Amino acid sequence: MIGFRNITKRFFGVPVLRDVSFAVPPGHTVGLVGENGAGKSTLMNILGGNLQPDAGSMLLDGRPYAPRTPRDAARSGVAFIHQELNLFPNLSIAENVFVAGFPRRARWLPLLDRRRIHDRTRELLAQVELSRPPETPVEHLSAGERQLVEIAKALALDARLILLDEPTTSLTDVEKALLFGIMARLRSRGLSMIYISHSLGHVLRLCDSVAVMRDGTLVAHQSAAALDTDRIVSWMVGREIRQLYPGRGDRTTGAVALEARGLSQSGTVSDISFELRRGEILGIAGLMGSGRSELARILFGLDPCAAGEIRLDGEPIHGLPPRERIRRGLAFLTEDRRAEGLCLEASIADNLSLVSWPRFATGPLGLLRRRDAGAAVTGMREAVRLTTSARDTQPVKTLSGGNQQKVVLGKWLLNRPGVLLLDEPTRGIDVGAKQEVYRLIADLARQGTAILMISSELEELTGLCDRILVMRRGRIRDAMAAQEFDRERILRAALHDETAA
Amino acid sequence: MKPVLQHSAVLRLLHQAPLLLFAVVLLGFGALSPAFLTVANGVNILVQTASTGILAVGMTFVLLTAGVDLSVGSILFVSAAVGGKLLLSGWPLAGTLPVMVAIGAALGALNAVFITRFAIMAFVVTLATRYFGRGLGLRITETRAMNLPEGMYQLGAAHWLGVPLPVWVFALVGLLAHGVLTRTAFGRHVYAVGADPEAARKAGLYPERVIFAVFVICGGCAAVAGIVTLSQAPAVSPGLGNNREFMAIAAAVLGGTSLFGGRGAVLPGTVLGALLIQTIENGLNILNVNPYLYPIVTSGVILLAVLLDAARCRVLAEAGRRRIFVES
Amino acid sequence: MTPNVVAPPVSGPAGGILSGLRRLLTSESLVLWLALAYAATLAPFTPGFVSASNGQALLAYALPILTASLGLTLVLILGGMDLSVTAVISLASVVGGRIMSAEEGWMAGSPLAVPAGVAAMLLVGAGVGAVNGWVVTACRVPAFIATLATLMLFSGLALWMTQSRKIGGLPPGFVLLGQRLWMATAITAGVAALAQAALSRTLYGQWVRAIGYNPRAARISGVPVHRVTFATYVACGLFAAVSSILFTAALETGNPEMARDNLLDVVGAVVIGGTSLYGGRGRILGTVFGVLFLSLVDNSLNLLGLTFYNITMIKGGVILGAALMDALRNRLLAAA
Incomplete structure (x- = not known):
């Protein structure tokens, strides 16, 4: 389908891609992984016509392929789904799908053929299982629904190769499952895909083969069946990361630093109570939209809270603006x-x-x-x-x-700060940096900082925390201490009625 | 749920704020003066609105791409000055008018070159060309008022189906602009570029071309507005078109067009906004109010409309605050 | 993903010239060098350009513009916009005239007329600034449209108060300020030093920049965004009021159309000085250089006998040129 041959690219004389060669066979999904800065994005920008290679060539269906602009790439049937969605919230679904090439009523008449646009969009939306009228403005859609619109857009182009760059970052697990199902169906129809992600578990599950990049070179390209996460990680970093998470070791917890009693706010959280002690790392698990980020914003004073009480070092801080809370030792790393x-x-x-x-x-x-x-x-x-x-x-x-x-x-x-609120502290950063952030967090706890950590990565929570609370639909559904950590139990509590429904 | 209901009611009311303001203004002046709510005066208001309205329609294109054009008053002046010179040197009206429009479009293109080619903010470019154009126009007219031949006046006084020609031109420009914005690929691209130029580029559009085109359109509209102005008062004076850009922006914003791009409409939006401004002036005039009060009242109403719109956005944000689940 | 690697410095003789040019273009005092080069080039051809009296004329023209530009610089660094500065200048001028004038002033002849008039003018500036600040912070109206509306409102008010007439007969104590140039110079220098100190040496200045770069991040980091924004608009209004005092004293009349056509000079000078309209980036000294450059252009062209409209055209061109240069220089800085 697509082949890269000895692609080389330099920025200001510094090579960012060196002799990269690999191929994506028709109907295959290739996972492309590597740390940030490994050259994945540069390679994909070359594929998409945003950049031109200094040396090397590409073949699409056996013919030379050298796009000069994104439009060239689209015309050749190469579609992109970026990490940051490329939709216009003020336009309708149908207009977003056809924005690059609106069909006209007639060749001589520059008027849009709305009926054709809407009919075709309806078909495409059925293919991606999105039941929304085509004239719905995109701003009314959820993040997951918007991702599906992006895929419909790619299908509208009659794309033969779809490139997905971290498409799941802002999706809930249910939406992820839906997306993966649609991807599997597209693959069975003979579409080729390149899937870029930091989430190696997804890559292994979805892809036929995995290509690993490091420092601008392709270090491995192997069938996914023979691979596991550890192997890929060691290729990515060029060394074995034995200890991603620092040990809990000799941490001792002290007095209560942050205390919440019965926090409730209509539509986001209800009856949240917990205590966080000095030197403790308290994890909050839950799906996107479970109310975990909203809880952090309430604790920091950014969002209103109708009922309940928050105490920082025993002093009530309810109603104080963020500035005052910061002065009293609260800190908030947002998502x-x-x-x-x-x-x-x-x-x-x-x-x-x-x-x-x-x-x-x-x-x-x-x-x-x-x-x-x-x-x-x-x-x-x-x-x-x-x-x-x-x-x-x-x-x-x-x-x-x-x-x-x-x-x-x-x-x-x-x-x-005496109390540190962390919301997704390692989102979108590479493995090496993650390890350093984990070490920092553990060191801070050892020095007596109380840490509340929100994360979508269960592994990160179970590896780092002393206790984990699980949220679902605005409430704390489960709580467990380090010796009870069980990823299945956490998932069950986080998913419960979503899976039942 | 009750709060949501309240919100949506408030929202709907605020959403119609321009229309409500318009109704209040009409009824208010109607109650104060019997001469106000008459067909003749209605036509009068339309005629008076035409020039600013056309200017504001062009401005709407630019505002939709998150740009601004401070030079329209000067463009109007330059094209009127050149047009006046040509007419006085014996050119026929039919030959002069297209030249005037072409000059307006060309000056718009000049703005566009600096904005798209050199990536300078539209505000800075058009502020500079605003003064440049004013100077150029004064140079052409030698800082003197130019009285135009009779033909120009006849154009303004002409009627078709009982409706004065300026109103027809206004209607034509408004409808055409509305059609282009809502029913053509270019129009939808204007909205797309205004919402997110980077995303537009990634989607394979050419934001520079779209931005170029809107400034050309805006320049062209400024020239047409100049023609309409001259047809009503056939003299090119040194202050012609001065500060008109502010009225045009105000009309578009009154009609609900956002300065941040991607949101707004010509119909009813901008046209309604322009009518509102002119209606106030007309009403004050009929009531024999001190003319020095006009700008104060007008800007007061604009400020009020802007405050209402901001309130609407706030209620919208409040209502749209992430509700991740509905309590049973 | 852009590579976060710094390009190795260009070396060799050709690189020497190039990097010299690059250093000049990216220099913080580029505008000053340009202004001086301009003056040096024109001096031989311009009769009376290099003379004490012309120096005074230049200064008299530049000082009020500079004072107003300084306030606008603060607002632009904050990421805001204030189009109403010229309205403040004219309204304060009228209010000052109404209070102090010997012919029609409310306090005509009173020994307290001058202090009361000056206080009232400053109050007008602070008041308009407070209205702008309130509309922008509490009502969250975009600054451009908010100050456009107040520009129309308050300049309309100034015209209505006087019915377009000028107010003469200002007390000698006040007019002295316009006749003794060193007084105006001292006031402007003091105001500039104040702005410079506030921006670079105080918490307030750091907060203004942070808000200009990213108001959301600033708020989460504990910056009192609304208070700082409000204070900056009030400060801008006060600066414009001081400018109005200088203008009014120099022209010896309270004029409702005072500075009406100087919006270009004020905004243009700030832009020439390298302050970004996107917020965050900008310097007080840059604005001083910008005003110097524009004043030199105005002054020399007047001496050369160019007409008002030619000068206006050229000034527009100079501002465009400066913006072009700034775009080029940002490209160079981004590439480095």
């Missing part, structure tokens, strides 16, 4: 690093010191002690092991995802 965590255009130093500026300001005028702040920033860079190649004045947007996350973490740690 959306780019939109809520960082000032992407600002420097590393300015991002790191953002939360703690008030501590470096004196007098009623708020004069800054820049030298103190600078020293603290330097110390924090070392503490979170930020890449040493970046200058303090460099904009954060130039950093990799893992290093960006370290900046967000460092920003909060600089304020020496």
Whole structure:
């Protein structure tokens, strides 16, 4: 179907792809994995016509294929489904499906043929099992439904090769299952797919073969049947990661740091109560939309809460704005690093010191002690092991995802929080950076910080936490201590009525 | 559930805010003066709205792509100045008008080149060309008022089926723009680019071309608005079109067009907004109010409409707050 | 995924020139060098350009514009916009005239007329700024449209208050400010130093930048976004009021159309100075250079006998050129 031959690409003289060659046979799904920066995206940008290779060639159905623009790629039957969905919320489903090539009433008449667009969209929506009228605005759809619209878009192009780049990041498990079912059906119809994901379990389950990239080269391409996660990870990092999670070891828990009693807010959480102690890592499991992120936002004071009580170190903090809670030692790493965590255009130093500026300001005028702040920033860079190649004045947007996350973490740690709320702290970062973030979290707990950690990755929770609460539909459904951790039990509690329904 | 119901009622009311304001203004002036709610005055308002309305329709295209064009008043002036010169040198009306529109489109294209080719913010580019155009126009007219030949005036006074020509032009431009925006691929691409230019690029559209086109359209509309203005008062004065861009933006925003792109409509939206502004002015005029109060009242109403729209967005956000489950 | 690798520095003789050019283009004082180069080039051809009296004329023109531009710089760094500065200037001018004028002032002849007039003018600035700040923060109206509406509202108010007439007969104590250039210079320098200090040395300045870069992240990081935003619009209004004091004293009249045509100068100077309309990026010194450059252009072209409309055209071109250069320089910075 598609073949890559000796693809090479350099940016400013630095090679990012070196002699990459592999093929996707018709009707096959190939999983493409690698750490961030391994060259996956560059390769896919070349496939999609966004970039041109410096050397090497591609063959599509045995014919040379060299797209100059995304439009060329679409015309050749290569469709993309990006991690960030490429939909226009203000347009209807049908308009989104046909936005790149609206059919006209007649060749000489530039009017849209709405009936044809709607009829065809209805057909396509049936294929992806989405029962919504074609004229529904996309802004009314859930994340999972939008993903299905993306697939319908690819089908509308008569795509023969579909590329999916992390399509499941924002989907609930039910939506994931639906997506995987549709992918299996498309594969049986002879469609080829390239599936990029950090979730190796999904890759092994879905793909016929797995291609692993590291530092711009293809290190392996083998049939999925013969592979397991450990093997792939060792190829990805180039060494065996024996201990992804630091041991719980000698942690001891202290006094109650954060206490919630009967928190309820219509539509998001109901009757949430828990205690979090110093030196403890408390995990919160649950599907997307179970109310876990909403709980964190309520604890931090970003969202309103109709009933209940929150105490920080024994003091009630209900009704205080985030600013006051921060002053009292609360910190919140949100799930959306780019939109809520960082000032992407600002420097590393300015991002790191953002939360703690008030501590470096004196007098009623708020004069800054820049030298103190600078020293603290330097110390924090070392503490979170930020890449040493970046200058303090460099904009954060130039950093990799893992290093960006370290900046967000460092920003909060600089304020020496007593309670740290983490919402998906390792989302979209590579294995190496994940390991470092885990180590940091464990170290903080050892030093007495109370940590509340929300995650979609059960392995991460069971590997790191002292206790886990499971949420479903806004309530805590189950709670277990480290010795009781059982992934099946967690899943059952998280899924329960969704699977029954 | 009760709160949701309340929200949607408030929302529906707020959604119709421009229409409600319009109704209030009509009834208010109607109650104050018998001369206001008459067919003759209605036609009068339409004629008076035509020029600003056409300007605002062009502006709507630009605002839909999340841009802004501060230069339309100057474009109007330059094309009117050139047109005036041509007419006075003996050119026929039929030859001059297309040239005027072409000049407007060309000046729009000039804006577009800087915005798309060099990636400079539309605000900066059009602010600069606003002053550039004003200077150019003054240079052409030598800072003097130019009285145009009789033909221009006859154009404005002409009727067809009992309706004055400026109203026909306004209706034509409005309908055409509405059709283009809602029923053609280009129109839908305008909305797509306004919502997310990066996504549009990835989808295989050409955002630069779309943005280029909307500025050309906006320039062309400015020239047409100039022609309509001249047909009503056939003289090119040095202040012609000055600050008109603010009225055009205000009309579009009054009609519900967002400055952030992707949201808005010509019909009823912008056209209603333009009518509202003109109706207020007309009503104040009939009531013999001190003309110095016009801009104060008008901007007060605009501020009110903007506040109502912001309130609507807030209620919308409140209602749309993620409800992940419905309590049984 | 963009590679987060820094390109190795270009070396060799050709690279030397190129990197020199690049360093100049990306230099923070580029606008100052350009202004000086412009002045040096024009000086031999422009009669009376290099003279004490012209220096004074240049300064008198630049000072009020600079004062207003400084406030706008703060608002732009915050990621906002304030089109109403010229409305503040004209309204404050009228209010000041109404209070102080010996002919028709409410406090005509009173020894307290000048302090009361100045206080009222500052109050007008703070008031309009507070309205802008309130509409933008509490009502969440986009700043562009909010300040466009207040621009129309308050300039309309200024015209209505005077029915387009100018107010003469300002007290000598006030007019002195316009005659003694060193006083206006001292005021503007003080105001500029204040803005510079606030921006670079205080908590407030850090917060303004953070909000300009990303208001959501700033709020979650504990920045009092609404308070800082409100304060910045009030500050911008105050700066415009000080500008109005300088304008009014220099022209010796309260004028409802004061500075009506100076919006280009104010916004243009800030843009030339390298402040980004996207928020976050900008410097007070850049604005000073921007005003200097625009004033030099205005002043020299006037001396060369160009007409008002030609000067307007050229100024528009200069601002476009500056924006072009800024785009080029960002490309260079991004590539580095």
